[in-house]
Amino acid sequence: MSHTVTIEPIGEQIEVEDGQTILAAALRQGVWLPFACGHGTCATCKVQVIEGDVEIGDASPFALMDVERDEGKVLACCATVESDVTIEADIDVDEDFEGYPVEDYTATVTDIVELSPTIKGIRLKLDRPMTFQAGQYINIELPGVDGPRAFSLANPPSKADEVELHVRLVEGGAATTYIHQQLNVGEQLHLSGPYG
Ligand code: FES
Known part of the structure:
Protein backbone atom coordinates (compact mmCIF):
# COMPACT_ATOMS: atom_id res chain seq x y z
CA MET A 1 0.00 0.00 0.00
CA SER A 2 1.19 3.51 -0.70
CA HIS A 3 0.34 7.05 0.39
CA THR A 4 0.64 10.34 -1.43
CA VAL A 5 3.15 12.85 -0.14
CA THR A 6 2.81 16.43 -1.36
CA ILE A 7 6.04 18.40 -1.24
CA GLU A 8 5.65 22.13 -0.74
CA PRO A 9 6.49 24.75 -1.85
CA ILE A 10 6.99 23.04 -5.24
CA GLY A 11 3.65 21.20 -5.11
CA GLU A 12 5.14 17.92 -6.43
CA GLN A 13 3.36 14.71 -5.39
CA ILE A 14 5.03 11.35 -4.90
CA CYS A 45 17.14 16.27 4.71
CA LYS A 46 15.12 17.87 7.54
CA VAL A 47 11.58 18.76 6.46
CA GLN A 48 8.49 20.11 8.18
CA VAL A 49 5.36 17.98 8.31
CA ILE A 50 2.37 20.21 7.54
CA GLU A 51 -0.30 17.52 7.57
CA GLY A 52 -0.57 13.75 8.02
CA ASP A 53 0.98 10.96 10.07
CA VAL A 54 4.71 10.39 9.77
CA GLU A 55 6.85 7.83 11.60
CA ILE A 56 10.19 9.47 12.46
CA GLY A 57 12.26 6.29 12.06
CA ASP A 58 15.89 5.96 13.05
CA ALA A 59 16.81 9.66 13.25
CA SER A 60 19.80 10.56 15.41
CA PRO A 61 18.84 12.69 18.44
CA PHE A 62 21.59 15.11 17.40
CA ALA A 63 20.29 15.49 13.86
CA LEU A 64 16.68 15.80 15.02
CA MET A 65 16.35 17.28 18.48
CA ASP A 66 13.37 16.69 20.77
CA VAL A 67 12.11 20.24 20.31
CA GLU A 68 12.17 19.78 16.53
CA ARG A 69 10.29 16.49 16.83
CA ASP A 70 7.68 18.34 18.87
CA GLU A 71 7.43 20.96 16.11
CA GLY A 72 6.70 18.25 13.53
CA LYS A 73 10.06 18.16 11.84
CA VAL A 74 11.36 14.84 10.45
CA LEU A 75 14.36 13.60 8.50
CA ALA A 76 13.20 12.57 5.03
CA CYS A 77 15.88 9.86 4.80
CA CYS A 78 14.44 8.04 7.86
CA ALA A 79 10.78 9.02 7.89
CA THR A 80 8.01 6.73 6.64
CA VAL A 81 4.39 7.73 6.23
CA GLU A 82 1.19 6.29 7.67
CA SER A 83 -1.32 8.44 5.77
CA ASP A 84 -1.36 10.96 2.94
CA VAL A 85 1.05 13.65 4.03
CA THR A 86 2.08 17.20 3.15
CA ILE A 87 5.61 18.31 3.93
CA GLU A 88 7.51 21.53 3.41
CA ALA A 89 11.12 21.25 2.28
CA ASP A 90 13.84 23.81 1.79
CA ILE A 91 14.41 23.14 -1.89
CA ASP A 92 16.95 25.11 -3.86
CA VAL A 93 17.50 23.23 -7.11
CA ASP A 94 20.25 24.20 -9.55
CA GLU A 95 18.82 25.41 -12.84
CA ASP A 96 20.60 22.66 -14.78
CA PHE A 97 19.49 19.86 -12.43
CA GLU A 98 17.56 17.26 -14.44
CA GLY A 99 16.13 15.13 -11.61
CA TYR A 100 16.84 11.70 -13.10
CA PRO A 101 15.01 9.01 -11.10
CA VAL A 102 17.05 6.62 -8.96
CA GLU A 103 16.68 3.02 -10.15
CA ASP A 104 18.17 -0.39 -9.31
CA TYR A 105 20.63 -1.98 -11.75
CA THR A 106 22.59 -5.20 -12.10
CA ALA A 107 26.13 -4.59 -13.28
CA THR A 108 28.90 -6.88 -14.50
CA VAL A 109 32.54 -6.03 -13.88
CA THR A 110 34.21 -5.81 -17.30
CA ASP A 111 37.60 -4.33 -16.45
CA ILE A 112 39.83 -3.65 -13.46
CA VAL A 113 42.97 -1.57 -14.00
CA GLU A 114 45.56 -0.22 -11.63
CA LEU A 115 45.61 3.56 -12.06
CA SER A 116 48.12 4.07 -9.24
CA PRO A 117 49.37 1.92 -6.33
CA THR A 118 46.29 2.98 -4.33
CA ILE A 119 43.65 3.66 -7.01
CA LYS A 120 41.88 1.08 -9.15
CA GLY A 121 39.76 1.89 -12.17
CA ILE A 122 36.66 -0.31 -12.28
CA ARG A 123 34.42 -0.58 -15.35
CA LEU A 124 30.91 -1.96 -14.97
CA LYS A 125 28.45 -2.88 -17.72
CA LEU A 126 24.88 -2.12 -16.68
CA ASP A 127 21.88 -4.29 -17.53
CA ARG A 128 20.35 -1.18 -19.18
CA PRO A 129 21.35 2.44 -19.71
CA MET A 130 21.36 4.83 -16.75
CA THR A 131 20.83 8.53 -17.39
CA PHE A 132 22.95 10.71 -15.12
CA GLN A 133 24.78 14.01 -14.91
CA ALA A 134 28.49 14.56 -14.39
CA GLY A 135 29.31 14.70 -10.69
CA GLN A 136 26.63 12.23 -9.59
CA TYR A 137 27.29 8.99 -7.71
CA ILE A 138 25.95 5.45 -7.29
CA ASN A 139 25.43 3.17 -4.30
CA ILE A 140 26.90 -0.34 -4.70
CA GLU A 141 26.24 -3.45 -2.63
CA LEU A 142 29.37 -5.53 -2.09
CA PRO A 143 29.64 -9.06 -0.65
CA GLY A 144 30.42 -9.03 3.06
CA VAL A 145 30.03 -5.25 3.31
CA ASP A 146 27.27 -3.90 5.54
CA GLY A 147 24.94 -1.68 3.50
CA PRO A 148 25.48 0.00 0.14
CA ARG A 149 28.52 2.22 -0.38
CA ALA A 150 28.69 5.39 -2.47
CA PHE A 151 31.14 5.85 -5.36
CA SER A 152 31.42 8.82 -7.73
CA LEU A 153 30.85 8.21 -11.42
CA ALA A 154 34.09 8.87 -13.27
CA ASN A 155 32.87 8.45 -16.86
CA PRO A 156 30.96 10.97 -18.99
CA PRO A 157 27.16 10.63 -19.08
CA SER A 158 27.33 9.88 -22.82
CA LYS A 159 28.32 6.26 -22.04
CA ALA A 160 25.02 5.40 -20.44
CA ASP A 161 25.20 1.60 -20.23
CA GLU A 162 28.63 1.56 -18.68
CA VAL A 163 29.97 3.18 -15.54
CA GLU A 164 33.53 3.73 -14.48
CA LEU A 165 34.72 4.23 -10.93
CA HIS A 166 38.09 5.30 -9.60
CA VAL A 167 38.40 3.69 -6.19
CA ARG A 168 41.07 4.75 -3.76
CA LEU A 169 42.01 2.12 -1.16
CA VAL A 170 40.99 3.42 2.27
CA GLU A 171 42.94 1.80 5.07
CA GLY A 172 40.52 -0.34 7.09
CA GLY A 173 37.66 0.40 4.67
CA ALA A 174 35.66 -2.78 4.02
CA ALA A 175 34.28 -1.68 0.64
CA THR A 176 37.49 -0.36 -0.91
CA THR A 177 39.45 -3.32 0.49
CA TYR A 178 37.00 -5.71 -1.17
CA ILE A 179 37.28 -3.85 -4.47
CA HIS A 180 41.08 -3.78 -4.34
CA GLN A 181 41.66 -7.33 -3.14
CA GLN A 182 38.71 -9.53 -4.07
CA LEU A 183 36.67 -8.06 -6.91
CA ASN A 184 37.00 -9.99 -10.17
CA VAL A 185 36.15 -9.35 -13.81
CA GLY A 186 32.85 -11.08 -14.57
CA GLU A 187 31.44 -10.57 -11.09
CA GLN A 188 27.87 -9.27 -10.84
CA LEU A 189 26.97 -6.46 -8.46
CA HIS A 190 23.75 -4.66 -7.56
CA LEU A 191 23.75 -0.90 -7.52
CA SER A 192 21.34 2.03 -7.49
CA GLY A 193 21.60 5.54 -8.79
CA PRO A 194 22.13 8.17 -9.88
CA TYR A 195 22.40 10.21 -6.66
CA GLY A 196 23.69 13.69 -5.93
S1 FES B 1 20.05 12.97 7.98
FE1 FES B 1 21.59 13.02 6.46
S2 FES B 1 20.45 12.83 4.64
FE2 FES B 1 18.98 12.60 6.17
Missing part, protein backbone atom coordinates in the same frame (compact mmCIF):
# COMPACT_ATOMS: atom_id res chain seq x y z
CA GLU A 15 3.76 7.91 -3.91
CA VAL A 16 5.50 6.44 -0.86
CA GLU A 17 5.18 2.69 -0.24
CA ASP A 18 4.76 1.23 3.26
CA GLY A 19 8.19 1.08 4.88
CA GLN A 20 9.82 3.23 2.20
CA THR A 21 11.39 6.50 3.31
CA ILE A 22 10.15 9.80 1.90
CA LEU A 23 13.63 10.49 0.50
CA ALA A 24 13.94 7.10 -1.22
CA ALA A 25 10.52 7.53 -2.83
CA ALA A 26 11.28 11.07 -3.98
CA LEU A 27 14.60 10.16 -5.57
CA ARG A 28 13.10 7.14 -7.32
CA GLN A 29 10.38 9.35 -8.78
CA GLY A 30 12.80 12.00 -10.00
CA VAL A 31 11.92 14.56 -7.34
CA TRP A 32 14.97 16.10 -5.70
CA LEU A 33 15.11 16.69 -1.96
CA PRO A 34 18.26 17.89 -0.22
CA PHE A 35 20.22 15.09 1.47
CA ALA A 36 23.77 14.03 2.27
CA CYS A 37 24.41 11.08 4.64
CA GLY A 38 21.22 9.18 3.82
CA HIS A 39 20.97 7.58 7.28
CA GLY A 40 19.75 10.08 9.83
CA THR A 41 22.87 11.74 11.13
CA CYS A 42 23.52 14.96 9.15
CA ALA A 43 20.12 16.73 9.22
CA THR A 44 20.47 17.91 5.59
